Amino acid sequence: MTEISFLTLFLIALGLSTLVQWWLSLRHSHFVGAHRAHVPDAFAERIPLPAHEKAADYTLAKTRLERIEIVIGVTLLLIWTVGGGLNALDRLWASFELSPLLTGTGFLISLFIIMAILDIPMALYRTFKLETKFDFNRTTPATFFGDQARQLMLLVLIGLPLVMLILWLMENMGQYWWLWVWAVWTGFGLFMMWAYPAFIAPLFNKFEPLEDGDLRERIQTLLSRCGFTSNGIFVVDGSRRSGHGNAYFTGLGRNKRIVFFDTLLNSLSPAEIEAVLAHELGHFHHKHIFKRIVMMTLFSLAGLALLGWLIEQPWFFAALGMQQASLHGALALFLLVVPVFTFFLHPLMAWSSRRHEFEADAFAATVSNADELIKALVKLYEENASTLTPDPLYSAFHDTHPPAPIRVAHLNRVAN
Template sequence: MSAHDFSFVFLAFLILSTGLQLWLKTRHLRHVLAHRAAVPADFASDIELAAHQKAADYTAAKVQLARWVICWEAIVLLAFTFGGGLGWLDAIAHSLAGSGIWAGILLIGGLTAISTFLSMPFSLYSTFVLEEQFGFNKTTPKTFLLDLIKSTVLGIVLGLPLVALVLWLMNVAGSLWWFYAWAAWVAFGLSLMAVYPTFIAPLFNKFTPLSDASLKERIDNLLAKCGFESNGVFVMDGSKRSSHGNAYFTGFGKTKRIVFFDTLIERLTPVEIEAVLAHELGHYKRRHIVKRMVVMYGLGLLTLALLGYLKNASWFYAGLGVAVPSTAAALTLFFLALPVFTFPFGWLSSRGSRKREYEADEYAASVSSADALISGLVKLYRDNASTLTPDPLHSLFYDSHPPAALRVAALRQG
């Protein structure tokens, strides 16, 4: 393939991907607003019209922001590629650090810093304007700044050694460097899963053991029934940043722990909390996490193998606006361009995710209460201002969970 041909293919996919995203967002906006006037019949007895309209307006505001973000990200990508931005950064990195690994680290670090800076206005608007407007934001400017600092430090402490190792392997490990890099990535990911609950998550939130004795007894009984061993049940101060509620379990092996947002504990009854937890346990019992990891790492291996091929293709660099090939340029160009080619197929991932959610719901109904799970989900839909009327096609591409109406209907049918 020539550089000119690859430039044309990349630009065609960029137009396709960007246009598809904007079209889906516009469909979603129109569909939600068209159903704003009335609560769907299945939810009319549990969700008042004002809450339904708030969810519609909240969804509309997020969609309108998302459309701007999509356009801006396409412009930034063009600036880094055809505009020569990445080649310019690479030249600066080499002038400062020569041609070794440090030049590559400077390139990747500089690209990350610039990308973060360029996306910051949207993050600030989302947190302090949009979320504030609908009564969800609890984040203070101080917390926002501290989160940014902590994330940056963590990125340096954890990410820099991995990036350095990958760059080193790309230079010295021969034609199979991509396999060794994949093995390093897998080891890093599994290690991160093990240490995240006890060393990383507490840097951002406070986790306290569940103090409600009766609720803890109910949860312990459910865990015993499901054969799930955890390192504890904790309540997280999610209200520190947002009034949204959630629950999850995290960790790996003996570090597994169950986490409830304090906002969820406040809003749901004990039987509803049990049912929501049963759903999360359903993912574990149906081996969804293991299956997802196998798929993720399998796709990662194929992705790095493709990069192994493109690393030595001069048309790959020239076609994306980089005149002088380098190891770090190959790595950054590849992961800049990859989403352009993969988004049109993203519905496959979402489809699989929604299937797993149905299976987890089915499991929860078998060990807990389907009615309690439905009532808990309805409260979460209402309190989180989640739209009950998403556009089906938009949902197919973007939503990891089934639409509320389909999910509740499946639970009622048993």
């Protein structure tokens, strides 16, 4: 392949993926807007029309913002690559005349910091304009910028030694360096899954053990019934930042935690919370987390093997705006460009995730109460202003959870 042919391929893939994203976003807006005035029959007695209209308006506002972000993302990608942004940053670090390892580490860490800073204006708009307009934002400017500072601190403290180790392996481990990098990256990912709940999440939120009472007894009984052990049941102060409610598992091995947002506990009954937890337990029962880890591990192996070949191709660098081939330059280009070519895998990944959600729902129906789960989901749809009428094609590309009517219909079937 030549420099011109790869550049042409990249631009075609970028243009096509951008047009598809834009088209899907417009379809979604039109579909949601067309169904704004009518609550789907399955929810007519449970969700009032004003709540349905709010969900539609919230979705339309988010989708408009999504289209702006598509344009910004494509513009920045072109500036970084064919526009010479990465090349300019590379020349800047080369001018310091450091060792190749320090030059590459500085280049990559500074790139990540610049990209994080460039994301702040849209995050500000999303938080203080869009979320505030629909009465979801609870974040203060001090909390917002404190979060940003902590994220940048973690990026440097964790990212710097990791990047340095990866570049050292790439330089010193011969032709098959990518196998060593893959092993380190996989180990790092597993370590972060284990360490996140105990050491990183508390930097951003306050976690309190769930108090004794009916809810805790229900949960302990459910866990015993399912043969599941965890390192604790915690309540997180999600209301400090947002009015959205959620519940999740986090951690790995014996460091697993069950976490409930305080907003969720305030809106659902104990029976409904038990049903939501039963759904989450379904993911562990069906080994969904393990399967996702295996899938992502295989994807990363294939990606690193591909990068191992691309590093040896001068046209890879020249086509994407870098005058000098380097290990750190190849990593940066690969991280920026790969999403363009993997965009059309999104429907397959979304389908797999939705299938897992159906399986978890079915498990919840066997160990808890499907009707309570339905009631909980309906409450969450309403309180989070989640649209009940997404465009089917947009949903197939983007949604990791089944659309509300399909999910509720599935729960009704497995319960009867």
